[in-house]
Amino acid sequence: EFHPCGAFCFCARVTGEERREGGMSDDEYSSGMEMEDSEDDGGMFFDDEQDLDTSALSKKNLEVTFIPLTSSDIETEQKRAIQQVMDLTQLPAHVARQLLQEMRWSYEALAELYFDDADRLLSKAGAMVGGNVTAHCPAAAVADGEEVTCQVCWDDCEGGEVAERMTKIEACGHVLCNDCWRRHLKVQIEDEGQAARIPCAGEISLEGGRTGRCNIVLDEVVVEKLLHQGGDEGLVSKYCKRLVQTYVNNNPSVKWCPGTDCTNAVRITSSFDSSSFHTAVACSAEPNAHHWCFNCREHPHAPAECEDVVKWRKKCQDDSETCNWLQANTKDCPKCRVAINKDGGCNHIHCKQCDNHFCWVCLGQFEHTTYQHTCNKFVADESNVHSSRAALERYMHHFERFSNHAKSREFESRLREQTLVKMQEMQEVGNKTYMEVQFMKQATSQLIESRQTLQWTYVVGFYEPRWLVRNIFEMNQAELENATEQLSNMLESEDVIRWCGEKDRAQMISQTNTVKTRLDHLNKALEEWKTTYLKGIDDGSLVDEPPEDGGSQR
Numbered sequence: 001e002f003h004p005c006g007a008f009c010f011c012a013r014v015t016g017e018e019r020r021e022g023g024m025s026d027d028e029y030s031s032g033m034e035m036e037d038s039e040d041d042g043g044m045f046f047d048d049e050q051d052l053d054t055s056a057l058s059k060k061n062l063e064v065t066f067i068p069l070t071s072s073d074i075e076t077e078q079k080r081a082i083q084q085v086m087d088l089t090q091l092p093a094h095v096a097r098q099l100l101q102e103m104r105w106s107y108e109a110l111a112e113l114y115f116d117d118a119d120r121l122l123s124k125a126g127a128m129v130g131g132n133v134t135a136h137c138p139a140a141a142v143a144d145g146e147e148v149t150c151q152v153c154w155d156d157c158e159g160g161e162v163a164e165r166m167t168k169i170e171a172c173g174h175v176l177c178n179d180c181w182r183r184h185l186k187v188q189i190e191d192e193g194q195a196a197r198i199p200c201a202g203e204i205s206l207e208g209g210r211t212g213r214c215n216i217v218l219d220e221v222v223v224e225k226l227l228h229q230g231g232d233e234g235l236v237s238k239y240c241k242r243l244v245q246t247y248v249n250n251n252p253s254v255k256w257c258p259g260t261d262c263t264n265a266v267r268i269t270s271s272f273d274s275s276s277f278h279t280a281v282a283c284s285a286e287p288n289a290h291h292w293c294f295n296c297r298e299h300p301h302a303p304a305e306c307e308d309v310v311k312w313r314k315k316c317q318d319d320s321e322t323c324n325w326l327q328a329n330t331k332d333c334p335k336c337r338v339a340i341n342k343d344g345g346c347n348h349i350h351c352k353q354c355d356n357h358f359c360w361v362c363l364g365q366f367e368h369t370t371y372q373h374t375c376n377k378f379v380a381d382e383s384n385v386h387s388s389r390a391a392l393e394r395y396m397h398h399f400e401r402f403s404n405h406a407k408s409r410e411f412e413s414r415l416r417e418q419t420l421v422k423m424q425e426m427q428e429v430g431n432k433t434y435m436e437v438q439f440m441k442q443a444t445s446q447l448i449e450s451r452q453t454l455q456w457t458y459v460v461g462f463y464e465p466r467w468l469v470r471n472i473f474e475m476n477q478a479e480l481e482n483a484t485e486q487l488s489n490m491l492e493s494e495d496v497i498r499w500c501g502e503k504d505r506a507q508m509i510s511q512t513n514t515v516k517t518r519l520d521h522l523n524k525a526l527e528e529w530k531t532t533y534l535k536g537i538d539d540g541s542l543v544d545e546p547p548e549d550g551g552s553q554r
Helices: 016-021 025-043 071-089 093-102 108-115 118-126 160-165 178-191 221-231 235-251 306-329 390-409 412-428 435-463 470-491 501-537
Strands: 065-069 166-168 175-177 203-205 209-214 255-258 265-268 280-281 291-293 329-330 339-342 347-351 357-359
Touching: 016 347, 025 118, 025 166, 065 071, 065 280, 071 093, 093 108, 093 118, 093 221, 093 390, 108 118, 166 178, 175 178, 221 412, 235 390, 265 280, 306 329, 306 390, 306 435, 390 435, 412 435, 435 470, 435 501, 470 501
Parallel strands: none
Antiparallel strands: 065 265, 166 175, 203 209, 255 265, 280 291, 329 339, 347 357
16 A cells, blocks of 8 residues: 555555645545556556465554665655654754664654753763763863874874864864774774764773773764765765665664565554564565565564574474485384384394384384295274374474475466466456456465465474464364365366356355455464463463473463
């Protein structure tokens, strides 16, 4: 949806109050929506649903939760924040920036501390106002004609050379030659990556005769003046660029998009709930926009927790090869359940641990004295004996199903293309209108969303967070999986014209709605369980104990 800042947001429609606050009239908003609708009518399919966790679009929660930002948007928002502080404090722009940088771009926190103790805030930020020193540093006046020594290279200047070759920081009184200042700035910008908090290069006297680094921060006016004098425009450009980037790098409510070569960022609003499952954001409204979890900057993974996703990826990376080798090359002894590797051609296996003799092929008892053993007939093994391999089998159970849904989603782009072709064929051969074939687009989007959620439910099932009601969760998971497979089979049907019939068309629409209903039931149950558990922890009715099996600790 179109937001007053000029960016598109997927999460909800902008309310009239928000439009008025952003300076957008109802007519302007309507015109923007008509333009968006006209693009869709032109055949731009799937532009608003690619990989986005659309289950976040709850009817009871229509607030805008995130706003994509381009490079120009970032600069505009930064200037707006600086102007707000200037209006509040009547301080110059460079000082306002220093205060915002110190308070991590939180206007509310800055205003509270400023009115509580302005001098403390200014000192904390290393700023100076009106020539007043805001840090305990020695100030030395430079009189006309007095000889001045650079406090770094110890070069002396006097008379007219002082104003030409020396620069004094009024906040602390430190005087360095311009060459030393520029060398200091170059190291800070290029090597240290600093921009908004470049410290003064001078030293201060401490108790006991010791010396320490000056805690004054060089403001952008001084830095840009020194860099321009040095003639290094490349360094000036890099400094200005990094100064703008500090709005994102030091702002907890804004993060860079992790997509390859993407220069956009995303800002979350006060409506964003970082503890919910639905933390997916998008860097733009383009069809190929990158979607990611704002908390961990990974691909969207609802309903799995961020910390479980990190552990799961590490476990998959560490254990997959081991699991594959064990499954391909070892079997458990039927008696003691120890893993055994067969390194010869004979199927007679002798377990050294329990002295058991068994057949490698069927795992049945092997008569090693007469070697009379046959296993050509199939006999189902209905035993469910616990073994040391149980943990491995449990992991492989979840990993295989996780990978299966992940692989199915890899064919997503091909599925979208096939759907477009089928929709076109239904219009041309089946004599259907554009609107009459939209159910195919909706079914495809619903299938992709469902597979993404199913993929990550196996991470939830593996780690079993303490709030999970396992039996109900597995029932909902199975129902969603069955409904999803049925819808997938329908979409993969070669007989496209079949779906032009009213009965078959209604069947696919009904199945799409069934998948959506099952998905909503699963998401709602998970949200309610987690919310109830966290409320119990907060009010003391539940105890947050460490997990016994490596599950999530909440």
